[in-house]
Amino acid sequence: MKLTICHLYPDLLDLYGDRGNILALAARCRWRGIEPEIQEVSLGESLDFTGMDILFLGGGSDREQGILVQDLMRREKDLRQAIENGLVVLGICGGYQMLGNYYQMAGGEKIPGLGILDLWTIAGTKRLIGNVVAELHPTALKIDSESNLARDNSELKLRTLVGFENHSGKTYLGKGVSPLGKVSVGHGNNDQDGTEGVRYRNVFGTYLHGPLLPKNPHLTDILLELALIRRGFDSCLTELDDYLETLAHKTMVNKLLKQA
Amino acid sequence: MKRTWRFWVALWVGKFITIGLQISGKKGTTLPGKIAQKIAPEIMKHLSASYTEGIVIVTGTNGKTTTANLLASILREAGKSFAFNQAGANLVTGITGALLQNTQWNGSSSTKLALLEVDEATVPKFCGQVTPSLAIVTNFFRDQLDRYGELDTTVHLVKESLSPETLLILNADDPLVAQFGLGSVRTCFYGVESTPDSCLESHETREAKFCPACGIELKYSLFHYGQLGFYHCQGCGFHRPEPHVLAQNVVAADDLLNFQVGAAAFSTSLQGYYNLYNALAALTAARQLGIEDGLIAKGLRAFIPQAGRMERFRLTGGEVTLTLVKNPTGFNQVIQTILSADKPLRIMIGINDLAADGRDISWLWDVDFERLGMREERIQHIICSGLRAEDMALRLKYAGIPEDKLVIEHSLPAAVNLLQQGRRGDEAAFLLPTYTLLFTLRELLAEQQQKAGLTVIEDRTRKEGAGT
Structure with a gap:
């Protein structure tokens, strides 16, 4: 058994320990006898969405994000098709924002996103x-209902996500997608509606660094x-x-809930 | 410069508080600085006006305190007196406090020269009031991003706020620093030819993968550490400038770091090649201040590492080394140094997430702990302490350290005891805390060292007594 994990633009999008997410995915494969293959794909290199799992x-700094949205735009059709075919995607911070329709700058200018998820981001002050x-x-975290593995969160030992956010963009969700969770502590998607992250098919988007995956094994x-x-x-x-x-996970959740 | 009544009130109140604190036996320059700032927000401008030999500032991410202390040691060797914010009080309040302490009741300064360590985020505010004659910029790394926003912003703000009148002393090997020289006339670069650790490829998480001038990927022909090395841009031609002060023949031997600049030989008792840059920065600034090489060499040699920078303590169980960790590049350098000792290891890592440590601890995943994981057979155990001990232990699990070698112990005294329990003579012990744990830990170790010293003396008297 083998899973191919693609880390897109690791040289550009590697702020805030996001490398830890790849380490977590790879380790949890290895510990189960699944062979993880890590593909690191950089700007301009060839990319085959059908070959990856x-x-x-x-997330990256603003300048670096600008460079790669242009690069990704060229592959937008392929990515969209892969996502509709159930490709598993995790987008964090900048990676989350760019899956949406647009990013509106402070001056009102809209930088188009990939438009694959029904969401948009507005620069905050x-x-x-x-x-x-x-x-x-x-x-x-539900698994596709067509599968006989359908289940809901009640089976999970952990029912929270914990992480660290650092963003100025405010993201709003459209009708076609649902949030990943509701913030008990912190700001979440936009500091207004209490939502955090997004789930659409097998795509997960969130503002949580930390890194996210090691401490959220579920x-x-x-x-x-x-x-x-x-x-x-x-x-x-x-x-x-x-x-x-x-x-x-629990140490942090308990500490934060107590402080709040 | 016209001095307002506010200045006089601020000066005198500040000085009274300083004296009050001294009488009551308390240290600290921050409180008087804070209050004086409140009364006269532009007080730094007035306090800095009478330094006729100049104001030297040291800024950057890593090595500010070490560089400033090395330069101070050289200045002392050269017989100069100067104002100095020694305790690493490098924010506006601390700097104001240090200047206050060096200002007489009549408003004039007691010395003609000032040496100030300035936090990189404080540089814009500081330079709004003061024009330094020399500014040393050490390096830029990811450090407490949650406090400063992104690294790009910090670098940009520092660059924009430095006056063209200031002579910039720049690290040629760091592209983020060297770019300060683009379009500036008054620059002096320092750099390293190679160290025994320099290599052709780098697997570390590094900053500045792209040209700071045009955004095209930088190519490297040699890496020293982090993004420091020989780089050039294929787009616009930006490249590592030729250093005016170049370290050659770098060798670590007998607890000394030796190097040559031209024909002159220098050495320092600091460990780790990153400290070579701190020595070079101090050396370059000292030359600019007209100090001759002989005195510089003496000053570098006379410097004894300050609190928590590879500081050694002698305890009953043997020697332990304490060193501050605060960002991935610094931590990677520490891991490199620890592994080069070639001994079985006992390690305590203390991670706090208070404001001074950085609230966001995700940087731990940018540290190359996998290098410890690959040598785990040499590791006796790693004790994780501090407010984020659990996160640290989790990080080490994913780095390949077996779980039975990981211990979570929140209490510092208990963690220090565990570190030493059953320690064999050939095992090296290291304590690696973040900032807010450093001083408590240091006191604890100093206390134990004193007790250990007493025990040694007692043993000796007992033995001598038995002989008679």
């Missing part, structure tokens, strides 16, 4: 920085599971000893 888009706890949306495993199901493997993932992951 999980696509990771991290203050930076939204700090720890976040989000209560998972009831169906946020989310990591859903990404792996979705990718396996898409490849036709039907079995559930073997349980891992998640003592440290759960401890790190």
Whole structure:
């Protein structure tokens, strides 16, 4: 068994320890005897969405983000098709924003995004920085209902996401997509409606760094599971000893909820 | 310059508080600075007006305190007196406090020269009031991004705020720093030819992958560490400038770092090749101030590492080394140094997430702990402490350290004891705390060192007593 994980633009989108997300995906494959193949694809290099199982888009500084939206635009059709075919995608911060319709600058100018997810981002005046706890949306981590593995969050040991946000863009969700969760601590998508992140088909977008995946093993495993199901493997993932992951997750959640 | 009544009130109130603090035995230059600032917001401008030999500032991400202290050591060797914000109080309040302390009741300064460490985010505010004669810029790395916003912004703000009248002393090997020289006339570059650690390829997380001038990817023919090395841009031709002060024949031997600049030989007792840059920066600035090489060499040699920079303590179980960790590049350098000791290892890592440490601890995942993971057979255990001990342990698990070698211990005294429990003579022990844990830990170790010293003396008297 093998899963191909593509880290897109690792040299541009690697702010805030996002590399840790790839480390988490790879380690949790290896520990289960699944061979992880990490593809690092840089600006201008060839990219084949059909050959990959999980696509990771991290966050970058504003300048670097501008460079690569142009590059991604050329591959927009292929990516859209792959997503409609169930490609598992995790977009964080800048990687999340660019999947949407546009990013509106402070002066009103709109930089077009890939337009694959029904959401848009508007530049804010203050930076939204700090720890976040989000209560998972009831169906946020649900596995496709066509599969006999359909289940909801009640089966999960952890029902929160924990991480660190640092963004000035405010993201608003359209009708075609649902949020990943509801913030209990922190600002979330836009500091107004209490939503955090997005889920559309097998695409997950969020503002949470931390990095996100090591300390949210339930989310990591859903990404792996979705990718396996898409490849036709039907079995559930073997349980891992998640003592440290759960401890790190719960320690932070409890501390933050207490402070709030 | 016209001095307002506000200035006089601020000066005298500030000086009274300074004296009050001294009488009551308290240290600190921040409080008087803070209050004086409140009374006269432009007080730095007035306080800095009478330094006729100049004002030297040191800024950048890593090495500010070390560089400033090395330069101070050289200045002392050259018999100069100067104002100095010694305790690393490098924000507006600390700088104001240091200047206040060096200002007489009549408003004139007691010395003609000032040496100030200035936090990179404070440079714009500082330079709004003061025009330094020399500015040393050490390097730029990802550090506490949550406080400063993104690195690009910080670099840009520092660059914009430095006056064309200021002579810039720049690290030629860091493209983010060297770009300050583009279009500037008054520059002096320092750099390194190579160190034993320099290599053709780099796998570290690094900054500045793209040309700061045109945005095209930078090519490297040699890496020293991080993004420091020999770089050039294929787009606009921006490249590592030829250093005016170049370190050659770099060798680490007998706890000394030796190097040559031209025919002159220098050495420092600091460890780690990143400290070579700090020594070079201080050396370059000292030459600009007209100090001769002989005195510079003496000053560099006389410097004893300050609090928590590879500081050694002798405890009953053996020697331990304490060193501050605060960002990926610094931490990678520390890991490199630890592994080069070639001994079995005991390590304590303390991670806090208070404002001074950086609230966002995701930088831990940019540190190359995998290098420790690859040598885990040499590691006895790693004790994780501090407010984010669990996160640290988790990071190490994913770096390949077996879970049974990881210990979470929130209490610092207990963590220090665990570090030493059952320690064998050949094992090296390191304590790696973030900023807000450093001083508590240091006091704890100093106390234990004193006790250990007493025990040694007692043992000796007992033995001598037994002989008679």
